[in-house]
Amino acid sequence: MNVASHSDTPVLDREFLEIRNLILQLGAALDRVERVDLLREDDHRWQRIVEALAVLDQDRDQRAERIQMIFSRDYSPAWREQLGVQTNRVI
Amino acid sequence: MDYIDPHIHMVSRTTDDYETLAKMGCVALSEPAFWAGFDRGSAHGFRDYFRQLTEVEPRRAAAYGIQHYTWLCINAKEAENVPLAREVIAMIPEFLDCPNVLGIGEIGLNKNTRNESIVFLEHLQLATAHHQLVLIHTPHLEDKYQGTRMILDMLSDFRELEPQRVLVDHVEEHTIRHVLEAGYWAGMTMYPVTKCTPARAADLVERFGPERICVNSAGDWGPSKPTAVPDFILEMRRRGHADSLIRQIVYENPRTFFSQSANFVTFQPSSEGVESRQ
Numbered sequence: 033m034n035v036a037s038h039s040d041t042p043v044l045d046r047e048f049l050e051i052r053n054l055i056l057q058l059g060a061a062l063d064r065v066e067r068v069d070l071l072r073e074d075d076h077r078w079q080r081i082v083e084a085l086a087v088l089d090q091d092r093d094q095r096a097e098r099i100q101m102i103f104s105r106d107y108s109p110a111w112r113e114q115l116g117v118q119t120n121r122v123i
Numbered sequence: 124m125d126y127i128d129p130h131i132h133m134v135s136r137t138t139d140d141y142e143t144l145a146k147m148g149c150v151a152l153s154e155p156a157f158w159a160g161f162d163r164g165s166a167h168g169f170r171d172y173f174r175q176l177t178e179v180e181p182r183r184a185a186a187y188g189i190q191h192y193t194w195l196c197i198n199a200k201e202a203e204n205v206p207l208a209r210e211v212i213a214m215i216p217e218f219l220d221c222p223n224v225l226g227i228g229e230i231g232l233n234k235n236t237r238n239e240s241i242v243f244l245e246h247l248q249l250a251t252a253h254h255q256l257v258l259i260h261t262p263h264l265e266d267k268y269q270g271t272r273m274i275l276d277m278l279s280d281f282r283e284l285e286p287q288r289v290l291v292d293h294v295e296e297h298t299i300r301h302v303l304e305a306g307y308w309a310g311m312t313m314y315p316v317t318k319c320t321p322a323r324a325a326d327l328v329e330r331f332g333p334e335r336i337c338v339n340s341a342g343d344w345g346p347s348k349p350t351a352v353p354d355f356i357l358e359m360r361r362r363g364h365a366d367s368l369i370r371q372i373v374y375e376n377p378r379t380f381f382s383q384s385a386n387f388v389t390f391q392p393s394s395e396g397v398e399s400r401q
Contacts, residue, residue, distance in 0.1 A: 035329045039363030046361070096323065100297035104268035105235075111273055115237040117244075 124366065125393040126373035128152040128352050129380070130229070130258070130292060130310060130339035133180050133191070134159075134172075140342070140349050141187045147353045150374075150393050151190035153381065154180060155229035155258050158200045160344050166210035169197060173214075177221040190390060192381065194228030194258045195219070202233075202242035212242075212249055219253055225384045226250065228258025229292060232270040235262060240273065247281050256384050257289045258310075261298065263317060271298040275305055288383055290337065293318055299327055303335060308380050312341040313351035321354040325362060333371045337380065 037043070065078075073079070084099045108114065125148050133141070133154050144152070154176060156169075163169060176193040184191035195218055197211040218224060230246040232239045250257045262270035271291070278289060286306030294302050294309045295318065302309045311324040319327070324338050342349035352373055359369045374393065381387045 035332055035364070035368065037329060037362040037364065039361065041363075094296075096326070097296040100295060101268065103265055104297060105265050107269045107272040109276075111235075111269075112276070115240060117237055117240045 124148050124356055124370060124373065125150045125395040126352050126356065126370075127377040127381075128339055128342075128349075129290075129337050129377040130155060130312065130341045131349060132157055132341070132343040133184065134175055135344035136342055136349055138183065138186075141183060141189060144349060145187040145189055147350050149189055149352070151192065151377075151390065152184065153192040153194065153225055153258075153377075155194040155260075156196050156198065157229060157260075157343065158198045162201055162204075166207065166214060169211045170214060173218050177218055177223060181223050192223045192225045192387070193221075194226055194256075195224060196227050196230045196246055197242065198229065199231045199233035199239050199243070199260060199262075202230075203236065203238045205238050205242060208242040209245070212245055215249060216253060219255065222386055222389055224386055225381055226256030226258060228256075228290075229260040230257065231260035231274060231292075232262050233260075233266070235266055235270045235273055240277065243274070244277055244280075247277065247284065251281060251283050256380070257284065259289065259291045261291060261293045263293075267293070267295065268297050271301060275301055275307075278307070279305070287335075290380060292339070293341070294327075295319055296323070296327065299331060303331060308335045308337065308376075310337045310339055312339055313348070313355060314341065315346050315348060321351065321358040324355055325358045325364075328359070328372060329362075333368055333376070335376070336372060337377050338372060 039046070080102050084102045087095050087098050087102070128144070128149055129152070131152050131154060133152065156172065156176060159172070173195055176195070180193070181191040195215050197208045202208045215227070227246055227250040230243055232243060247257070249255070259274060261267055261274060274291065278284065287308070290308035290310050291302045292310035293312045299309050311327060312318045313321050313324055328336060338352055338355050340349050340351035341347060342351070348354070356369055356373060378390070381390070
């Protein structure tokens, strides 16, 4: 179920300065890292940042959800067996 | 607008915060038991904490006209100590008849370990044995997706636990669909940096609708904002949403969920009418 916004103001009018500010802050933060840190390409956090930035450049919706998944550990349906946790009731 | 904050840790907040919440329209709140910022050394520490939640905080809240409810458990972080957790779980039934106790919470996972899973399952056994509502904490940041899926797996093992009696909290873009599709309530926590912001919470309402969704501040001892729910109200109004829709999320939904607890019979409803902005 989608709930539509009823504002008379176009969303971009409302969000433009905020988006501009966020991109500027992001650019400045990346500059800050590059100025100081070495070997960042080997850092898995940096790799995830690069991957997430690529999502922003794709012309699709649900960017936020896809970025969340980039920064998430994998889920395995076999986790119970891997951890040795009994199904349904604990001994 | 009158509202209910269904998740806020007032033991960590000042009396000034109670006053501010009252001025902002908070008429009731619920306070899950959680990690105090340090590991307690014994079950006696939890007994004192549960007395604080059931005796002291209701009085502090009442001084500002706010109705205080609570949830009891040993949190996921301290649940890593299984013997301690079992002592605390054994003590919880002593407090279940206190008039402001709504159920078991906030239980869940932190780092998604075996011990956390075992203690989570034992909390679920306690909840089913005493027919209690359940409030669930999902992990932070990179652990959230994995931990939420594990929690949903474990909940599905408890067929006697009706989904509408369980709220899975701290959902975000990548977990909300799983929670709602399984029939549970979903809580969105609005924090300054981690979890949701008011704008992203409003986005998720626009995508998924208002059914079985609550929003909360989870205000505590860390970076958090106890007035995050009024921030959400403002964000929704900026977008032109009707007050009736906003009120459903910030007042009617938590009231509906809490009403499944026999102890919520003490709730005094807001006299505020629904004002339509449409």
